[in-house]
Amino acid sequence: MAEITLTTLKDSKDLFLGSIPRVPQGHYVHFVMMRETESFPLFQTDGALNTINVRAGLSNAKTISRLVMFKRKQSTPERLAGRELLRSLGVISEDVKGTKCVYNAPKGGACKTCPDCIYYGYAIGEGAEKSKVYVDSAFSISPYDMSHHTFAFNAPWESGTMTNDEGVTKVSFGSQDHIVPQVFFPAIVTLRDPIYEGFLYVMGNILRADRYGAQDTRTGKVHNHLLAVVFSNGEIFSNLRFTQAIYDVLQEKQQWNEPLDRDNVLSVGQEVYLSLMKAEPVTKQKEWVGGDLQQMVSEVTALYQDEKKTADLIAKLDKATKSYANSSAKANE
Secondary structure (H helix, E strand, C coil): CCCCCHHHHCCCCEEEEEECCCCCCEEEEEEEEEEEECCCCCECCCCEEEEEEECCCCCCCCCEEEEEEEEEHHHHHHHHHHHHHHHHHCCCCCCCCCCCEEECCCECCCCCCCHHHHHHHHEEEEEEECEEEEEEEEEEEEEHCCCCEEEEECCCCCCCEEEEECCECCEEEEEEEEECCCCCCEEEEEEECHHHHHHHHHHHHHHHCCCCCCCCCCCCEEEEEEEEEEEEECCCCCCHHHHHHHHHHHHHHHCCCCCHHHHHHHHHHHHEEEEEEEECCCCCEEEEEEHHHHHHHHHHHHHCHHHHHHHHHHHHHHHHHHHHHHHHHHCCC
């Protein structure tokens, strides 16, 4: 297997651990992003969109209702994008022909050794693995009243009409609140104690996942704009604080529109990230923003466009996670 080296990371190998550790080592990499809706997704529980009343900004003390993208609404699509890749390369399987690993099986079908199990965790039977990918709920910058729209729906016959050949009219009418396009959710995904291949795997899942929320086969397109990738020796500010700070700056700069302008949001998002990091009690070991970050994104995208390089990357990662699983099993005997 050929060595996979990104130009943007060639002088940063010391940021990565040589193997996956059994106990936390205090190494973190944060993917700071802006999730932008590009369709009409549904982030809901019990049929209603998830909302919460919170303070509008860090400076602006008024209370507003914001949409919430719960953590599983974020992590699950990214995890499943990774599992799809693992399955396509024969790393995992749904049957006994390969490494059988079934997601959310009632009686536990996790293989406990593949990159998905080790990085995103599992809890089955007598075994459990804590996720090394940390995700928390994200909040819309704009308030609920300018971020959703109610649409009527129906369920027509196969002919496309609501009336069949016998003249019977269906009564399958209703309405559903949808989140509208160009709603922005500032979000941070954190990877703990990264090895090189694990970093590329998690980043690839973020870039490749694009459908989020309920009914994701019909709607739910979301684009993840990376604003920064930063390595540190601790966790950084919350999604809510990030959102509130962005709200304040957009208001101060008089860049508040309906819908919010993408360029303004991304520019302010990066500005706020840099400002908030100055107040964090952590050591910032390495940071990619602006043009350097875009070069990294381009290189990771090119990696995943190359089938052989992708297969080599996943093979190395699979070897590393199996080694970790074996050492953990021996330590627990």
